Amino acid sequence: xxxxxxxxxxxxxxxxxxxxxxxxxxxxxxxxxxxxxxxxxxxxxxxxxxxxxxxxxxxxxxxxxxxxxxxxxxxxxxxxxxxxxxxxxxxxxxxxxxxxxxxxxxxxxxxxxxxxxxxxxxxxxxxxxxxxxxxxxxxxxxxxxxxxxxxxxxxxxxxxxxxxxxxxxxxxxxxxxxxxxxxxxxxxxxxxxxxxxxxxxxxxxxxxxxxxxxxxxxxxxxxxxxxxxxxxxxxxxxxxxxxxxxxxxxxxxxxxxxxxxxxxxxxxxxxxxxxxxxxxxxxxxxxxxxxxxxxxxxxxxxxxxxxxxxxxxxxxxxxxxxxxxxxxxxxxxxxxxxxxxxxxxxxxxxxxxxxxxxxxxxxxxxxxxxxxxxxxxxxxxxxxxxxxxxxxxxxxxxxxxxxxxxxxxxxxxxxxxxxxxxxxxxxxxxxxxxxxxxxxxxxxxxxxxxxxxxxxxxxxxxxxxxxxxx
Amino acid sequence: xxxxxxxxxxxxxxxxxxxxxxxxxxxxxxxxxxxxxxxxxxxxxxxxxxxxxxxxxxxxxxxx
Numbered sequence: 404x405x406x407x408x409x410x411x412x413x414x415x416x417x418x419x420x421x422x423x424x425x426x427x428x429x430x431x432x433x434x435x436x437x438x439x440x441x442x443x444x445x446x447x448x449x450x451x452x453x454x455x456x457x458x459x460x461x462x463x464x465x466x467x468x469x470x471x472x473x474x475x476x477x478x479x480x481x482x483x484x485x486x487x488x489x490x491x492x493x494x495x496x497x498x499x500x501x502x503x504x505x506x507x508x509x510x511x512x513x514x515x516x517x518x519x520x521x522x523x524x525x526x527x528x529x530x531x532x533x534x535x536x537x538x539x540x541x542x543x544x545x546x547x548x549x550x551x552x553x554x555x556x557x558x559x560x561x562x563x564x565x566x567x568x569x570x571x572x573x574x575x576x577x578x579x580x581x582x583x584x585x586x587x588x589x590x591x592x593x594x595x596x597x598x599x600x601x602x603x604x605x606x607x608x609x610x611x612x613x614x615x616x617x618x619x620x621x622x623x624x625x626x627x628x629x630x631x632x633x634x635x636x637x638x639x640x641x642x643x644x645x646x647x648x649x650x651x652x653x654x655x656x657x658x659x660x661x662x663x664x665x666x667x668x669x670x671x672x673x674x675x676x677x678x679x680x681x682x683x684x685x686x687x688x689x690x691x692x693x694x695x696x697x698x699x700x701x702x703x704x705x706x707x708x709x710x711x712x713x714x715x716x717x718x719x720x721x722x723x724x725x726x727x728x729x730x731x732x733x734x735x736x737x738x739x740x741x742x743x744x745x746x747x748x749x750x751x752x753x754x755x756x757x758x759x760x761x762x763x764x765x766x767x768x769x770x771x772x773x774x775x776x777x778x779x780x781x782x783x784x785x786x787x788x789x790x791x792x793x794x795x796x797x798x799x800x801x802x803x804x805x806x807x808x809x810x811x812x813x814x815x816x817x818x819x820x821x822x823x824x825x826x827x828x829x830x831x832x833x834x835x836x837x838x839x840x841x842x843x844x845x846x847x848x849x850x851x852x853x854x855x856x857x858x859x860x861x862x863x864x865x866x867x868x869x870x871x872x873x
Numbered sequence: 874x875x876x877x878x879x880x881x882x883x884x885x886x887x888x889x890x891x892x893x894x895x896x897x898x899x900x901x902x903x904x905x906x907x908x909x910x911x912x913x914x915x916x917x918x919x920x921x922x923x924x925x926x927x928x929x930x931x932x933x934x935x936x937x
Contacts, residue, residue: 707923710916717913729895732902741902745909748890753917758931760920806912 411437413575414865417483417632424482431464431482438484451570454531478525485579489531490614491515500614501534503547515612524639532567536736538616540564541808546736554866559787562592569596572626575865580626587812593824594782597833598863605819606651609644617719628863630853658846667775668696674705675780683781686827693860708764708814711757718754721746765818778839786832823848828862
């Protein structure tokens with residue numbers, strides 16, 4: 404099979420596509436038509452996409468092809484189709500954030516900077532992706548637009564709130580998607596859909612041009628089916644943004660490849676073991692064995708950190724949507740509305756205490772990470788539940804699915820640490836582990852994920868039902 | 874389902890706070906909202922059990 408043919412397949416990586424387009428083995432136009440065809444074919448099953456930007460994508464592909472013909476290099480992501488969670492501003496589209504209410508908003512007048520940065524590297528936006536309403540969700544359910552579904556078993560959840568992002572990448576619709584992660588909304592769908600996801604350090608990537616949820620906790624980041632693709636997307640999106648007060652004034656720090664010799668790796672126990680089911684524990688053990696990680700580490704207060712994240716999320720989310728809750732309560736997804744309403748009632752004293760605990764927990768984890776470089780923990784307690792499932796068994800109790808799929812991700816995003824969610828290869832439904840590092844050390848985590856990928860421990864194949872033509 | 878105890882402080886608090894904020898809290902949604910608020914209350918208690926000191930800032934220090 405030629406590189407040109409390979410670039411048109413559902414399982415083509417961004418690296419495959421960019422190499423073929425830059426080398427003239429295929430055209431960006433052909434790549435985009437193939438992606439648009441896959442999106443159309445999968446939509447009735449996965450419901451991952453809420454808008455297709457076909458005209459714009461074709462124009463952009465033609466420009467890329469003209470550049471190649473003229474001997475210019477369109478960039479490291481030349482011709483690579485990507486899609487974004489529909490809380491990103493896309494010029495000409497209303498920024499839905501999974502809601503019905505925002506459908507009445509005027510269209511965005513400009514793309515979010517992360518879209519612009521990916522396109523500056525040669526990538527091509529092909530659509531916007533479904534999500535849980537206002538990102539207050541771990542399931543992928545949405546009363547307005549329907550649930551995004553899991554390509555490995557469409558009867559099961561994609562996870563959320565970036566459900567369309569996980570589904571689109573796992574279904575081979577696009578090799579790269581963008582999502583957001585406030586409490587786990589990249590890592591949970593990455594785990595349930597079996598793809599790689601990166602939640603960078605808080606402040607690493609600009610959030611400008613995205614619909615907010617919890618200013619204290621919101622992060623944006625990429626999904627991909629290979630670590631190399633995750634790295635390509637991440638590197639293209641880095642850089643300061645003076646117009647975003649939350650974006651750190653750091654230069655682009657390319658995530659260099661390299662080995663992991665000498666890295667000190669520990670497995671998180673305590674909260675992260677207690678709330679992990681058998682599949683999650685098995686995934687962590689496979690990773691620990693592969694990395695030679697024998698050390699176990701307890702983060703004191705992880706459960707309390709999760710509780711604090713919950714309180715802050717409820718209160719900030721409720722405050723953000725207070726006016727909408729007053730004016731248009733009936734237009735919310737009921738599953739979101741009642742949580743946001745409760746959040747709006749949360750007293751300031753609870754929030755203040757939760758915010759102050761952030762510093763306490765951050766210092767405790769920083770002290771623990773003086774002795775280790777990387778922490779390993781499950782990303783979700785279990786594999787994907789059924790789409791309509793309301794409860795699950797967790798640590799001997801029956802608990803709501805919606806609030807608890809993120810029980811293992813919340814303590815980490817609470818203090819803004821970078822995390823790569825790496826799907827662990829296996830015969831059953833996917834599940835991922837979190838590879839957690841110190842602030843600003845995303846490159847280390849990508850090296851660990853790449854080592855696991857090379858060893859065959861981590862893998863993100865296109866779901867079998869969607870790999871026809873692969 | 875048994876009728877809620879209207880003397881329960883969280884019910885009285887929720888009704889009063891919702892009214893103050895101008896938030897609709899119709900009867901068919903009230904129980905669900907209260908349930909979520911109870912969970913937040915329980916989790917706030919988990920956080921509140923941990924002592925914090927004067928140097929534990931609620932947010933990054935503002936610098937003009």
